[in-house]
Amino acid sequence: MEKLAASSLPMPTTIIADAGFDSEENYVYAVGDEKEPRFEFLIPYGTSVQEQTRKYKKDIQNAKNWTYCEEEDCFLQLKI
Known part of the structure; x- marks a missing residue:
């Protein structure tokens, strides 16, 4: 540039x-x-393409798929 x-x-x-x-x-x-x-x-x-896959979106071990609970200040691991 x-x-x-x-x-x-x-x-x-x-x-x-x-x-x-x-x-x-x-x-x-x-x-x-x-x-x-x-x-x-x-x-x-780097991982933007991977994050678009169904497998990535359903992986419960991935913290990005967890929900933040503000009341209890914690993340909830939800099964999809």
Whole structure:
């Protein structure tokens, strides 16, 4: 991106990348130093494709599938 910015070519307004570019460094670069995005970006995180599968969504060992109970300040493991 820095090489592109240094050239005379126009900068894209939206960057689309695959999960291989999922890194804190890339996100920080896209957001910019002043926390105002340099450009819009669509970069899925590493497990986003896996999380869309039926097997992942039904896995009761996965904490993302648990429900938070605010009254008791705990997570409930529900069978799906």
